[in-house]
Amino acid sequence: MANGVWHTGYGIEINLSLPDFGHPDRSDLLQEITASVSERDPQLLECLAHHDKRECPSESGGKSPWMFIRRGRVGGQRPLVASHLPITHKATKERIVETAGRYGLDAEAEVHMANRRSVSDAVVTGPDGLRIGWEIQYHHLGPSSVHRRSVNAREHGITPLWVAKDRTASLIDRAPWARVDDIPWKDIADGKEMVIRGGYRHLEVWEVRTEQRAPLPHQ
Structure with a gap:
């Protein structure tokens, strides 16, 4: 399953596994989605499962359906990873x-x-x-x-x-x-x-x- 989120402002799905997130026409996406939650609308990024009205294990476990983007660590790589905001x-x-x-x-x-x-x-x-x-x-x-x-x-x-x-x-x-x-x-x-x-x-x-x-x- 693709590592992604739903952008509520633009109404688009953002695929974090792609260099251009699947939207080559939006050059400012990286800066927007990696901004601190305190600097933007906390409901800007939504869990894809929540948006599609599917069950999300993280949300069922007490997490918010709203997301933030962080840098993960896989070997020597630092890929972008979507995580749920604590409720x-x-x-x-x-x-x-x-x-x-x-x-x-x-x-x-x-x-x-x-x-x-x-x-x-x-x-x-x-x-x-x-x-x-x-x-x-x-x-x-x-x-x-x-x-x-x-x-x-x-x-x-x-x-x-x-x-x-x-x-x-x-x-x-x-x-x-x-x-x-x-x-x-x-x-x-x-x-x-x-x-x-x-x-x-x-x-x-x-x-x-x-x-x-x-x-x-x-x-």
């Missing part, structure tokens, strides 16, 4: 939107920035209009990408809040963040408590000035 990301995103709505806040998933350069996993709007953009990052993302996406969010009036489950995640201490436990997606979807193990909203530096005073005379 924990989707469950966390839905949990945030559901919880915000329960407390009377406006919330929306998969919010595109005005310049279409990135997508916030969920945006929650408070009574005063403050917009918090939740960025669920359970996979590796480099520090430069964290900084660039955080700046982009602020430029569009959204305060970013990153969520990680790895204490060594590169986003920690580089942007507003919260770290949660690594729990099964089913527990997240069922409303099990998600304990915040660490994080911060902002840092505030206080400058303390000391005054020089003359010594008191002896009595």
Whole structure:
């Protein structure tokens, strides 16, 4: 069976075993499909079995029908391989939107920035209009990408809040963040408590000035 995915944007099948993916007229496909999931629509690439309404063992085992492309390792070769996105990301995103709505806040998933350069996993709007953009990052993302996406969010009036489950995640201490436990997606979807193990909203530096005073005379 060919190693491939369905491109939901173009409505085409991409064969990763072919040098041109079966579409010689689309020279930008490689860059598009290998972009980080955090930099594109997470539902851009779909499992072929799911698209054809066939049973997929990975999806039945708790994986998402949405895919990402990575470099495999076969002998001395590094072929492109399609892998399923973990469904924990989707469950966390839905949990945030559901919880915000329960407390009377406006919330929306998969919010595109005005310049279409990135997508916030969920945006929650408070009574005063403050917009918090939740960025669920359970996979590796480099520090430069964290900084660039955080700046982009602020430029569009959204305060970013990153969520990680790895204490060594590169986003920690580089942007507003919260770290949660690594729990099964089913527990997240069922409303099990998600304990915040660490994080911060902002840092505030206080400058303390000391005054020089003359010594008191002896009595």
